[in-house]
Amino acid sequence: MHKVLSAGRFRITLDRPLIMGVVNITPDSFSDGGRYFSVVDAVDHARLLLEEGADILDIGGESSRPGAEAVSADEEISRTIPVIEALQDVEVPLSIDTAKPAVMRAALAAGASMVNDIDALQTPGALEAVAASDAAVCLMHMQGRPRTMQQAPQYADVVAEVKRFLAGRAAAAAAAGVAPEQIVLDPGFGFGKTVEHNLELLRHLNEFTALGYPLLAGLSRKSTLGAITGRAVGDRLHASVAAALLAAERGAAILRVHDVAATRDALAVLAALVAVKSRPD
Ligand code: HH2
Numbered sequence: 001m002h003k004v005l006s007a008g009r010f011r012i013t014l015d016r017p018l019i020m021g022v023v024n025i026t027p028d029s030f031s032d033g034g035r036y037f038s039v040v041d042a043v044d045h046a047r048l049l050l051e052e053g054a055d056i057l058d059i060g061g062e063s064s065r066p067g068a069e070a071v072s073a074d075e076e077i078s079r080t081i082p083v084i085e086a087l088q089d090v091e092v093p094l095s096i097d098t099a100k101p102a103v104m105r106a107a108l109a110a111g112a113s114m115v116n117d118i119d120a121l122q123t124p125g126a127l128e129a130v131a132a133s134d135a136a137v138c139l140m141h142m143q144g145r146p147r148t149m150q151q152a153p154q155y156a157d158v159v160a161e162v163k164r165f166l167a168g169r170a171a172a173a174a175a176a177g178v179a180p181e182q183i184v185l186d187p188g189f190g191f192g193k194t195v196e197h198n199l200e201l202l203r204h205l206n207e208f209t210a211l212g213y214p215l216l217a218g219l220s221r222k223s224t225l226g227a228i229t230g231r232a233v234g235d236r237l238h239a240s241v242a243a244a245l246l247a248a249e250r251g252a253a254i255l256r257v258h259d260v261a262a263t264r265d266a267l268a269v270l271a272a273l274v275a276v277k278s279r280p281d
Contacts, residue, residue, distance in 0.1 A: 005136055006136060006179065006182050007056075007093040007114045008135050012055070012093075016267070016271060019255055019267070020054065020057070020058050020095065020256040021046070021052070022256060023058065023060070024060050025039075025042045025083055028063045029063045029065065031220075047087075049260045053260055053264040055254075056254065057094050058256060059080050059112070061076040061080040061097075062076050063146075064118050066147075067147055068146050073103050076098060084110040093113035094107075094111065096108075096112045096115055099117050100123065100126075101125035101129040104117075105129050113135050117137065118140045118142055118188065120142075120165075130176075130178055134182070137173060137178060137183060138186050138254075139169040139184070140186040141166055149191055153197060155197060158197045166186075170213055180212070180213070184214045188218075189201065189202070189218055190218075190219075190223060193224075198222075202217075202219070205217065205251055215253055216252065217254070218255075219243035219244065220243075220256060220257040221237075221258055225240060237262060245267070255267075
């Protein structure tokens with residue numbers, strides 16, 4: 001039996017990895033900052049990602065890259081809500097990428113069906129904002145805060161510690177009234193992790209499925225891929241597709257990516273392979 005993700009009016013069967021396309025309405029995101037900073041540009045970009053095959057759109061108004069400056073809730077709302085409103089007609093869930101309860105509430109009222117929180121609903125009021133809705137939620141692990149998280153990440157056992165944290169946050173969400181089929185977990189690649197920590201998490205990603213929730217993996221264009229390939233952020237397409245595929249093979253249910261079309265093709269190859277494997281010979 002396949003799991004189901006319940007996100008607002010959407011019920012999605014998780015019988016194949018889903019693609020979450022990134023729509024950043026920020027001047028300073030690490031890979032596409034400033035490129036889609038007007039409502040028109042962001043909406044055009046979102047529609048392009050849909051044509052390319054995005055299953056979910058993740059709309060964000062604050063960069064979380066290492067060293068990024070914080071943005072007020074009002075500023076985040078003014079960046080993201082007009083984009084959500086302009087995308088009311090789309091047939092996929094819209095996710096709001098925020099840690100701020102006020103932004104969550106505004107986005108859910110405007111029609112978002114999912115909350116993607118890099119802070120795993122730890123901000124006071126965040127659990128309540130999601131629990132009061134029928135939206136899905138992605139709970140992500142981060143060590144430290146975005147401004148300083150990459151200075152000296154430390155773990156005795158990164159896999160065990162991230163797993164324990166995510167289990168605790170899922171339990172907190174469930175206790176607040178969020179249904180199990182609304183919860184997604186994410187180890188948070190690049191959020192307070194060295195290259196080796198990220199690789200260790202990817203190696204062991206399938207162990208996280210034992211927590212009982214769908215997994216989201218966000219490796220797209222991240223600096224670990226730069227460290228491995230020696231390539232600048234604009235030149236990490238091939239590495240990003242490889243990483244997405246490896247995450248899918250290790251059980252990721254949702255892949256958060258900037259490059260939807262390329263990821264889609266890679267996943268089609270994986271799907272074809274799995275289909276042949278399950279055919280009787
Ligand atoms: N990564 C980024 C932002 N949000 N959310 C989840 N659940 N998982 C991730 O790995 C993740 C995330 C960073 O990527 P991006 O949005 O491209 O950059 P920025 O934070 O600079 O806007």
